[in-house]
Amino acid sequence: MMSGMRLASRRRAWLVTRLAVIVLLVAGGLVVDLVSAAAIRPAYAHAYLTESSPVDTQVLDRPPAEVRLRFNEAVSLGRRAIQLLDVTGKNVAIGAPDHADGKANTARAALPAGLAEGTYVVAWRVTSADSHVVSGAFSFSVGRPSSLAVTVDQDADPAVPVIDAVGRALAFLGVALALGGALFVVVLWPAGRADRRGRRIVWSGLAVLTMGTVLVLLVQGPYAEGTSLAGMFDPALLNATLTTRLGQALLARLALILALGTAFWIAVRAKAPAAPPAPPASAAPGSGGIGRRVVVPGLAVAGAAALVLTWTLADHAQTGIQTWLAVPATSLHLLAMALWLGGLITLAACVVLPAGRREPVRAVSLEPVLPRFSLLAQICFAVIAVTGLYLAWRQVGTWGALGGTDFGRLLLGKLAAVLALLALAAGARRFVQRRGRELLDAAPAAALRRLRRSVAGEAVLGVAVVSITAVLVNTAPARASYAPPVHSTVPVPAAAANTAGAPPGLRGGSVEVRIEPARPGRNLVDIYVNGGDGSLVAVPEVSGTLESQDRTVPALPVKVAAAEPGHYVANSMAIPYPGDWVLRLDIRVTDFDETPVRVPFTAR
Structure with a gap:
């Protein structure tokens, strides 16, 4: 008997340990991904x-x-x-x-x-x-250029973007635990209001959300100014932050956290008595507790929606194309993720895993919590899929950007994790359909092990999905960052090829130009002078200028040097900003004659 109790105690301890590892992975995955992204790429091209x-x-x-x-x-x-x-x-x-x-x-x-x-x-x-x-x-x-001996270093203190990333990750995790956990405890699980574990998860989520929000609010000033971490408590920087859209959104978020915490306290403060007392004779039927049954839930729903908007109205959902649709789509995407992930963690902590040592024999019914959560998960996955497809199209734009940008590759990784997660979720749903009305302790041990592994696997994959999503939020959208290399070929003018003294191989030839990465900043240009038979043809000289197609800026010189006979290179052609440009190449075909070749292209 004693050995059986010790075995059960060890099993419970092992399961609780696994749950703790899952929760740590959720927090750690978000923080590590965001911190690494901030350390490697501290600024992203959201505006350009x-x-x-x-x-x-x-x-x-x-x-x-x-x-x-x-x-x-x-x-x-x-x-x-x-x-x-x-x-x-x-x-x-x-x-x-x-x-x-x-x-x-x-x-x-x-x-x-x-x-x-x-x-x-x-x-x-x-x-x-x-x-x-x-x-x-x-x-x-x-007047004239002079040699530069200046190194421009505009990065903030390395600790600043790290703290900013940690704050954003904590807020992201906190909103999932707060919203998803609260819905699970108050709505999906009738016994949850009296369960300390569920309440602690929700209060912990609100605390983590508050902590992350305050961190982001304090660090935004030195992050924007490029100063040290000491600027977190500079009143001037804090005041500057509060005048921005982000600062106002963070202040609103703190107020909403207080309101939602109050609503949750009201919802769980009183345990339902075994037999409700008869209402007074003067009371109208159904009038008792109308505030708790109608007003508080209504305010909680409105507060949760407003809480999500404090993200989507201050990120790149409200920039770019179709902002009128992107903001609600992103809000629904974030809300569905929070309800699913927070509910999954609460399910694992309070229902699927055994109770702690203080309640060693309590049996937890799978009915109605698992069927309800299964239905919620299906709705959340449907919302995530529909909104995710739209947001992916909005942020990617073209098929080539999927494999050609960091954003696209992260999106493909997220898709793979979601498909694996759906496979596990389907297995858990089959368990619910077969054994939904049994007591957890009455279900076969093998079936319970499969369910627990499925829930643990979903949580781990949820870590991967949420972590990738957190990095995607801080990565330049593929639609804006994708710039396929320019590869253009133009024919050599016949008049130039037939000029007396011109290389004979030029007849029927062409000029091939490759520009990489065709983005603002320094670019590499390869120029090939091809003869009619496809071989390279050496010419006396190639020079170039960069012109804007609308002529709004003066022509900019492009230094071209010979790499090999017939192959010429411009190692640092400077493109000032995105738009339509023309690379004009003046190709000298004899000592006295040259011909212009114009190559239009678009820099993104």
């Missing part, structure tokens, strides 16, 4: 520069009066939004950055009138509409 004045590498006859930057979406400006550095890396005093002409997507700063001749670097750092910090730099010259 579409135009600048001056443009990158431009040489001006006289000093410009101001620097002007236009972005694809509204941006917030801090004290270090625009900086001017000379060739030695010293800061040059300029005017305070502000929005030009009242346009939220355009920043400017006045420059001093007496800039000396030479090259300058403009370093910028702004917060995009989805709350992520983006930065960059470009150079221009006054």
